[in-house]
Amino acid sequence: MSKKIIAVANQKGGVGKTTTTVNLGAALALIGKKVCLIDLDTQANMSAYLGYEDNGSPNINDMMITAVRGGEVPDGILHNEKNNVDYVPSDINLSSADFYLSQALARESVLKRVLSADRFAEYDYIIIDCLASLGILAMNAFTVADGVIIPVQTQKFALDVLEGITDVIKQIKGTVNPKLEIIGILPTMLTNTVMTREIMNTLSEQYSELLMKTHISHSVEAAYSAQKQTSLCLGNSKLGEEYKALATEVLMWYGG
């Protein structure tokens, strides 16, 4: 299994999880790392960002259902030429996961079984785009990951959720996954406003050890990039440079 598996998670919606997953992945690929992105969200935004069109090939839901049933897990890995990353897509059928996982044996480790297959051994980094929830799918991500990045939008109420997610991570670390660590809290969508400054101050007071050095600014480039299905790291953009800095920070966190 790949040594570096990162879950990008926050139970709050719209904070930049998918944008971070795709662009961190693309930035790591640019520096020569072999990257596989996993779409673990029923909304399948990450798949859309990578230009995925459903052609009936197996997706993450098919892989997890088969792992639950003990069958031979199909190969759902696709290649995205433009951004030079591999990925496993998702679709709305993943919403049935709550149901079949609730009845599964060792239900929090189904994704771990999927990612244990030899086909995932070649990757330097596997990055999981989590959905906005701390339910069983997020538990599966935390059970297989060794690092978590928590994007936090620098807006009002953004910090209210941090206690919840850090608690869950602590519980998973204390039970099924001792190697799990928080890589950091990543401030996203920074603006030149009092609100952003206040949130940044509170973050550095309350979460100083967890606060990442890299910050992601607010820019319409993010939406354009998703629309064009091209990562921010390929052109010359401010956000692209910030995501490249994030990739360097993540490399350093893992020891280079």
Ligand SMILES: Nc1ncnc2c1ncn2[C@@H]1O[C@H](COP(=O)(O)OP(=O)(O)OP(=O)(O)O)[C@@H](O)[C@H]1O
């Ligand atoms: N740095 C940024 N500046 C401005 N807009 C951004 C930025 N990052 C992301 N966005 C936009 O904000 C919206 C939410 O971003 P994204 O989809 O990455 O969040 P998410 O946490 O994955 O959301 P969800 O919880 O729905 O999965 C998208 O429209 C995206 O284009």
Ligand SMILES: [Mg+2]
């Ligand atoms: Mg998302």
